[in-house]
Amino acid sequence: MxxxxxxxxxxxxxxxxxxxxxxxxxxxxxxxxxxxxxxxxxxxxxxxxxxxxxxxxxxxxxxxxxxxxxxxxxxxxxxxxxxxxxxxxxLPFYKKGTLWSEIERLKDKGNFLSEEQILWLLLGICRGLEAIHAKGYAHRDLKPTNILLGDEGQPVLMDLGSMNQARIHVEGSRQALTLQDWAAQRCTISYRAPELFTVQSHCVIDERTDVWSLGCVLYAMMFGEGPYDMVFQKGDSVALAVQNQLIIPQSSRHSSAMRQLLASMMMVDPQKRPHIPLLLSQLEALQPPTTGQHTTQI
The missing domain is CATH 3.30.200.20 (Phosphorylase Kinase; domain 1)
Known part of the structure; x- marks a missing residue:
């Protein structure tokens, strides 16, 4: 050996x-x-x-x-x-590091990812999630530090250790508490979906927990930090914060279409969030007609 x-x-x-x-x-x-x-x-x-x-x-x-x-x-x-x-x-080694390292690198210079770059990255992340969901699983710990940037700058999802069944039928308080405890151990708190903080005794948890986390990733790409990063760093309750509809800061850098996309992912009620195939179709429609690696590469 x-x-x-x-x-x-x-x-x-x-x-x-x-x-x-x-x-x-x-x-x-x-x-x-x-x-x-x-x-x-x-x-x-x-x-x-x-x-x-x-x-x-x-x-x-x-x-x-x-x-x-x-x-x-x-x-x-x-x-x-x-x-x-x-x-x-x-595992393969990518010199460009993680999406988070790129966000921080730009932030240190007072810059942000362009909308075109964000849309291109988001499209690749969604395609990775689509493949995971198609196999009947959910990632459950999607965050910028779990997204590598490949040789051409393409997003590559990593850390699959927290993946589990996409649709979980919760039947009873014991199962609810077990899932809640599991999420507390495996799902990063500032990117964890609201329904995983207090799991109801009779409910269905599905793959749209990843859509919430994806919304947090999109927010980080847009504004340089996750929507609940500061809440956690200040020691305030993330569990309470995620129960209120997210207020998206105004910024001339972002189109109304991107803001609407973010708002749809960050719906507190998981039943109101889109599934990944719908997000993909929306993202494909938003891609520039002549998108190429020379304009989107990180």
Whole structure:
């Protein structure tokens, strides 16, 4: 299975019978029960079967898709070092970083994404979500830091570990509380849909939680920060804030069509939000007639 590597050292590792050179750690995240997930390097599993199942599940979610707007899993394996386990997910590296890093880079210069760039990015994100929803899943943790920018600047959805069933039929208070607790652990608070803060005892949670999160992403692209980022940073209640209809700031940079698109995504009542196919048709109609990479590339 290859030999043990320190995360700070060079070396080789065998994944799916192919040998790769390990150069350096790029970043890490945390999954449930202390599972550490690394991008392009190993994740230490702290001994529980559930940790191993979580890592395997994320790999399985990646393998469902071969789509230009969803991050491709190159290889995966689970390694054993005595009593310890490491999950290796080999993923493509994109030099441009995340959508959030681009938003912050522009904001530091006093600039914002142009409307044409936003519409192009939004179209790619929607196409990725359409593929996820078509498989019967929802992303559940869509945010600018979970959207990479590919070599041509195209959006690429990543971090599929929070994906679960698109339509969840909640029948009873116990199931509602279980889903609510799950969302509190897995769905980033300032991008979490209102219906996931207080889950009703008898309801259907569907893929339009992603549409709400997409609206928050659109807001961040338009204004340089998420609509509830400051609420969270100030320590105020995001759960209360999302129950009120969002007030969209006035700006001459944005057309009325884009503002209407944002407003439709940010409806508190999920039944009033559009599904992704409708958003796609609206976005395609809004694309400039001669859109090309020379004008839209990030």
């Amino acid at each position: 290859g030999h043990a590597l320190c995360a700070c050292s060079r070396g080789t590792v065998l994944i799916d019978n192919k040998r790769y050179l390990f150069i350096q750690k790029l970043g890490e995240g945390t999954l449930q029960n202390g599972l550490r997930k690394w991008i392009l390097d190993p994740a230490l599993l702290r001994g529980t079967l559930q940790d191993q199942e979580e890592a395997q599940r994320e790999a399985d979610m990646h393998r469902l898709f071969h789509h230009p707007n969803i991050l491709h899993l190159v290889a995966y394996c689970l390694k054993e070092w005595g009593t310890k386990h490491e999950a290796w997910l080999l």
